[in-house]
Amino acid sequence: MLKAINVTKSYSGEVALKDVSFEVGKGEIFCLLGQNGAGKTTTINIFLGFIKKDGGHAFVGDKEVGKDEINQLTAYIPETVQLYDNFSGVENLNFFSRLAGFTYTNQELEDFLTKIGLEKDAQHKRLSSYSKGMRQKVGIAVALAKNAEVIFMDEPTSGLDPKATAEFTKICKELAAMGKVIFIATHDIFNAVELGTTIGIMTEGELVYTANTKTINANELQDIYLKTI
Numbered sequence: 001m002l003k004a005i006n007v008t009k010s011y012s013g014e015v016a017l018k019d020v021s022f023e024v025g026k027g028e029i030f031c032l033l034g035q036n037g038a039g040k041t042t043t044i045n046i047f048l049g050f051i052k053k054d055g056g057h058a059f060v061g062d063k064e065v066g067k068d069e070i071n072q073l074t075a076y077i078p079e080t081v082q083l084y085d086n087f088s089g090v091e092n093l094n095f096f097s098r099l100a101g102f103t104y105t106n107q108e109l110e111d112f113l114t115k116i117g118l119e120k121d122a123q124h125k126r127l128s129s130y131s132k133g134m135r136q137k138v139g140i141a142v143a144l145a146k147n148a149e150v151i152f153m154d155e156p157t158s159g160l161d162p163k164a165t166a167e168f169t170k171i172c173k174e175l176a177a178m179g180k181v182i183f184i185a186t187h188d189i190f191n192a193v194e195l196g197t198t199i200g201i202m203t204e205g206e207l208v209y210t211a212n213t214k215t216i217n218a219n220e221l222q223d224i225y226l227k228t229i
């Protein structure tokens, strides 16, 4: 579903990605770990078409990034989800769904928000009163409403309290169970093992390690991580 084949990228001669290859299937959650500057965001930005790769191939399903239209297939949840503070959760979802070409009834919008765990009494409150976790839920609801097949997330658990992190983990697993592909860039080793189906470690633009989370626990992963960076 999501495939990188020998993707390379340099910024002004400085190598950011070196022959990066991986594959993430439907229903899988790929957690990419790496130090600051390792190349995680660059990888995501290439798939989203925000920046151009220098070489290699990147596919979303049978569509090739840079050649085919992939916007409809993907959604992006940044670390801080950018929404309109003066709109409610429902109004934001309505606005961004329409922007993506989808029109829903009020009931359908509320159903999306309920599905991702935003409580009913919060759905019509202004975003300015929302916590980071609540904003993130609206972002995920937008991804669901636009029927994205692949959801990219950058540092999704950064700044979330343990309850919000647990809720986020549950939501991601539900999305994966629906057949979505989830790609997460994170520094959170323990959440990655809990949440991911596959872990990747990126060091200086190279994907130096991948493992199925069934075969590794958090302590082992931490040891490997510290040895690879």
Ligand SMILES: Nc1ncnc2c1ncn2[C@@H]1O[C@H](COP(=O)(O)OP(=O)(O)OP(=O)(O)O)[C@@H](O)[C@H]1O
Pocket (backbone or CB within 6 Å): 011, 012, 015, 016, 034, 035, 036, 037, 038, 039, 040, 041, 042, 043, 185
């Ligand atoms: N727009 C840019 N112009 C020049 N260099 C860049 C640009 N974006 C990223 N880089 C460089 O590319 C390398 C990879 O950066 P990237 O942001 O992908 O890392 P990251 O793993 O996402 O880091 P972080 O965890 O801090 O977000 C770094 O050396 C960074 O300085």
